[in-house]
Amino acid sequence: MNTDWRSDLEVWLAPFLAALGHKAQRAMCPAYIAGLIGPGDRKSVQPMAARNGDIPYDRLHHFVSAGVWDSAPLEAALWRHADHLVGGERSWLIIDDTSLPKKGEHSVGVAPQYASTLGKKANCQTLVSVTLASREVPLMLSLRLFLPDIWTADPARLNRAGVPLEHQGSRTKPEMAIEEIDRLCAAGVRFGCVLADAGYGLSAPFRQALSARGLRWAVEIPRHQKVYSTDVELVFPARKRGPSRMHPVPDQQSVPAHKILETATWRRVSWRRGTKGGLAARFAAMRIRVADGPAQRIGGRTAQHMPGEEAWLIGEHRSTGERKYYLSNLSADTSLRLLAAAIKARWVCEQAHQQLKEELGLDHFEGRSWTGLHRHALMSMMAYAFLQSRRLTAVGRKKKSHRPTTTAQSASNTTGHS
Structure with a gap:
C-alpha cells in the first residue's frame, strides 16, 4: 500500500466522522482504523496505541470499550457506502458465520461450540456475518455475536459482559440473520439474491421468511x-372405516x-x-x-x-x-449456468472473513464486553470497506490507462510523427 493511504483515509472517513458528536471520538475513530490497517502483527488496543505514539492506550481503549457513542449512524454510513460500491439487482447478500477462537470463559459469548474456522468444536466466539458482493468484490455489512445456550441461561453472566436486554434472549443463527436482513432492507441496501450455506439453508423457517419478504434465495x-x-x-384417501380425513x-x-x-x-x-x-x-x-x-x-x-x-x-x-x-x-426459466453461478458466488465471503482476520485483526480484540467486541468488529468492517474502495479505484484507473486509442487518436499521433 502506498504511503498516502492515511490522507486518503481521512477524506474517506469524513461522512462517518460527521455522525460522531464528540471531538475526542472523531479523533479516536481514525486512529483506531489506522491502527487496524497499519503494520504490526497484533491489532489489539495496546499494541496499536504503542505503535501510534500520539494516542494513549487508555483513551483508545475507552473509545472502543466504554465510550458513550452510538454505532448505528456509523453502520448506516457503511451500508450507504457499500451499496454505492457494489449494491444493485445483480448483487449477492451472503449469510454465513465466522468463529474467533478464544481462551478462557469470560469474554462475551465464548463457549465450546463448532468453530467454522477450525472445522471442529472449540472454545470460541461465533459471529453471524452478512456480506454484500458484486463482481467478486465483497464488503462486510454486519457481524453479530451469537450467544450459545450456556450464556442465555445465565443472566448474571450476560449482565457482567454488558449484553443489552434486547439481545439476552435465546436466538438461532437463522433468526439473527433474518433480523439483519430486515435492517438492511429498511436502510435501502440493494441486492438481487440471498445466499447461505447449509447451516442456514436447512432451516425451513429461514427459507420461508425470505420468500415471505419477496426475496430471491439460493x-x-x-x-x-x-x-x-x-x-x-x-x-382425501378413501378409508374403509371410521370418519373421513379432515385434511x-x-x-x-x-x-x-x-x-x-x-x-x-x-x-x-x-x-x-x-x-x-x-x-x-x-x-x-x-x-x-x-x-x-x-x-x-x-x-x-x-x-x-x-x-x-x-x-x-x-x-x-x-x-x-x-x-x-x-x-x-430463482425463477423457473433460470438457466443451469446461472443457477451454478449463484450457488458458487457464496464463497467470496470466505475471502472477506480471511482478510478481516489476517490483515485487519478482527480476531485480535482482547476485551470481554459485548459493546467492545461489536465496536471492534464495526471498525474492522469500516477498515475493510476503505481498502476495498481503494482497490476498486486503483482497478478503475488501471483500466482507464490501458484503454486502446481510437482510430482518430491513432491517426493524429501518426500525423504528428510523420
Missing part, C-alpha cells in the same frame, strides 16, 4: 432434505434430495474464469416442491411434512468426488 441443504415432485397433488394428504411420498437427482441429467458447467482457467463442475437441476410444509401423520408415518414452495433442487458433483445439494426459488 441455499445449500443437507443431502437428506426431503422433496416432492412438482406433480404432487393433495387428496388432505400428498398422493406420493417425499424423497431425499440426493435420491430424486439420481435420474437427472448431469452437465459440466463453468460458472466463471479463475486464475488457472475456467471453474467448472458437473451440475443437475430440477423443479421440485420442498417438503417443509406443516407436519402431520401421513400413511401411518408421523411428523411427515406437507409439500411447500416450488423451487429448484440443484446438485453439484465436484472433481474431488464431493457432492453438494442446494435449493433456490
Whole structure:
C-alpha cells in the first residue's frame, strides 16, 4: 500500500466522522482504523496505541470499550457506502458465520461450540456475518455475536459482559440473520439474491421468511432434505372405516434430495474464469416442491411434512468426488449456468472473513464486553470497506490507462510523427 493511504483515509472517513458528536471520538475513530490497517502483527488496543505514539492506550481503549457513542449512524454510513460500491439487482447478500477462537470463559459469548474456522468444536466466539458482493468484490455489512445456550441461561453472566436486554434472549443463527436482513432492507441496501450455506439453508423457517419478504434465495441443504415432485397433488384417501380425513394428504411420498437427482441429467458447467482457467463442475437441476410444509401423520408415518414452495433442487458433483445439494426459488426459466453461478458466488465471503482476520485483526480484540467486541468488529468492517474502495479505484484507473486509442487518436499521433 502506498504511503498516502492515511490522507486518503481521512477524506474517506469524513461522512462517518460527521455522525460522531464528540471531538475526542472523531479523533479516536481514525486512529483506531489506522491502527487496524497499519503494520504490526497484533491489532489489539495496546499494541496499536504503542505503535501510534500520539494516542494513549487508555483513551483508545475507552473509545472502543466504554465510550458513550452510538454505532448505528456509523453502520448506516457503511451500508450507504457499500451499496454505492457494489449494491444493485445483480448483487449477492451472503449469510454465513465466522468463529474467533478464544481462551478462557469470560469474554462475551465464548463457549465450546463448532468453530467454522477450525472445522471442529472449540472454545470460541461465533459471529453471524452478512456480506454484500458484486463482481467478486465483497464488503462486510454486519457481524453479530451469537450467544450459545450456556450464556442465555445465565443472566448474571450476560449482565457482567454488558449484553443489552434486547439481545439476552435465546436466538438461532437463522433468526439473527433474518433480523439483519430486515435492517438492511429498511436502510435501502440493494441486492438481487440471498445466499447461505447449509447451516442456514436447512432451516425451513429461514427459507420461508425470505420468500415471505419477496426475496430471491439460493441455499445449500443437507443431502437428506426431503422433496416432492412438482406433480404432487393433495387428496382425501378413501378409508374403509371410521370418519373421513379432515385434511388432505400428498398422493406420493417425499424423497431425499440426493435420491430424486439420481435420474437427472448431469452437465459440466463453468460458472466463471479463475486464475488457472475456467471453474467448472458437473451440475443437475430440477423443479421440485420442498417438503417443509406443516407436519402431520401421513400413511401411518408421523411428523411427515406437507409439500411447500416450488423451487429448484440443484446438485453439484465436484472433481474431488464431493457432492453438494442446494435449493433456490430463482425463477423457473433460470438457466443451469446461472443457477451454478449463484450457488458458487457464496464463497467470496470466505475471502472477506480471511482478510478481516489476517490483515485487519478482527480476531485480535482482547476485551470481554459485548459493546467492545461489536465496536471492534464495526471498525474492522469500516477498515475493510476503505481498502476495498481503494482497490476498486486503483482497478478503475488501471483500466482507464490501458484503454486502446481510437482510430482518430491513432491517426493524429501518426500525423504528428510523420
